[in-house]
Amino acid sequence: MISLTVNGKKRNYKGPPFKRLIDVLREDFGLTGTKEGCGEGECGACTVLLDGKPAASCLIPVCQVQGRKVETVEGLGNPERLNPLQKSFAEHAGVQCGFCTPGILMTASRMKKTDAESVRIGLAGHLCRCTGYMHIVESVTKTPKGRKR
Amino acid sequence: MRGAPLSMTVLRPQSAEEAVSLFADNPSAKPLAGGTDYMVLWNMGGANGQCLLDLSGVKEWRTIRKTAAGLSIGALVTHAELRDDPVLRREFPLLARAAAVVGAEQIQNRGTLGGNIANASPAADTFPALAVYEATVKTVSRKGTRSLPLLQTFSGVKKTNLEPGELITAIDIPYLPKRPHRQLFRKVGTRAAMAISKTVAAALVWLERDRTVCELRFALGSMAPTVRRLKAAEEFVKGKRLTAEVAAVACELLKNDVSPIDDIRSTAEYRLRVSRNLLSDFLLS
Ligand SMILES: Cc1cc2nc3c(=O)[nH]c(=O)nc-3n(C[C@H](O)[C@H](O)[C@H](O)COP(=O)(O)OP(=O)(O)OC[C@H]3O[C@@H](n4cnc5c(N)ncnc54)[C@H](O)[C@@H]3O)c2cc1C
Ligand code: FES
């Protein structure tokens, strides 16, 4: 059995140890917010926080997450109570089809510097097929600074 | 086909000693560090039915240690840790800068230096820096420990001289005798992030008081099956002043030590041209 913390809740997983974290989140825990774009580490869609740091969940076998902390987009906020970063994406048209958004939100949620240049560099590992990035960068730079981004 | 979890077995050593003994008893097992190379292959269905030796529980190989001779970087140290380490940034900035351009944040947080070396890609971004710093790769197996000079660790494209049952434990980098006068790290790729290098360079130069070259170290990746030091150019400039004529000859000599090819990422001609420009700019800057 593998025990991990997902969005603050202890979870146990009893399936094969070499299942990918993204599949365990989506199929075993029903957390379908995390998306798979490429399955090769290139696109950033599947990004979650592992012990607080962005990581591609399509490249992590769940056996390596034993005892560790995972945060997904579901942990940021929910449709009734969006967090300030999510709200800003909605307000500034940072979302079109939305497939890249959960991954981008996770990486953006950990950014220390949020001037446009830093945001562009910080999001370089994320691909978006829809927005052309301008509105994404704006959504991050215009998020009001608060205790919880 | 895709990766099939049920076809896989995982060994999970919790110490270096246990890792060595499990590997000796299961010589066909495949070591797994951050998985950023392995999982890409596995996801495509290219590695089903394997037994993995998951090294993520081996704490001994996760730290950067200062020794009398230099820094000893554990094989499981991630690119993010290299990128951010204050001592590394001060003493060996080219390696810290190389680590900062591996993939992007999500890859740097997982990929390890040991994995980068064992994977032995001709385009690996840390190799030119490790080559100019004259790093040594430390290994262990049931037979004992070994030290391999970096350049002798690789035997070809994606091939190393590691023996079955042998694991990388650390990468040792000796302190430089003196601060170099100039240094260079430069990756040339297609995209700001996640790009595999078309060419990647690292260089150090020390000058005498009269501005003649005391020592030049120049290394290129993606220009041959393995990382290369430009031995002919390095020898040629020794004792000479860095004039335009000297730089031009050094650039001619560059091709003695490399053998670039045309592939999906670039052409041999482009790679050679860019490398010569990098060498020339470095010598004349
Ligand atoms: C999207 C993406 C972008 C990338 N961009 C770059 C880039 O820009 N530059 C670059 O250089 N690389 C890049 N890589 C490749 C990869 O991230 C690096 O090579 C990384 O350092 C591999 O380390 P790892 O710990 O993830 O290796 P793993 O995938 O765990 O292992 C890689 C290989 O090394 C072996 N191995 C691992 N550790 C050891 C050990 N201690 N002893 C013996 N064998 C070992 C494994 O058996 C395997 O064969 C990229 C990868 C992805 C997915
Ligand atoms: S799905 Fe993981 S990076 Fe694209």
Ligand code: FES
């Ligand atoms: S909004 Fe569609 S991929 Fe980014």
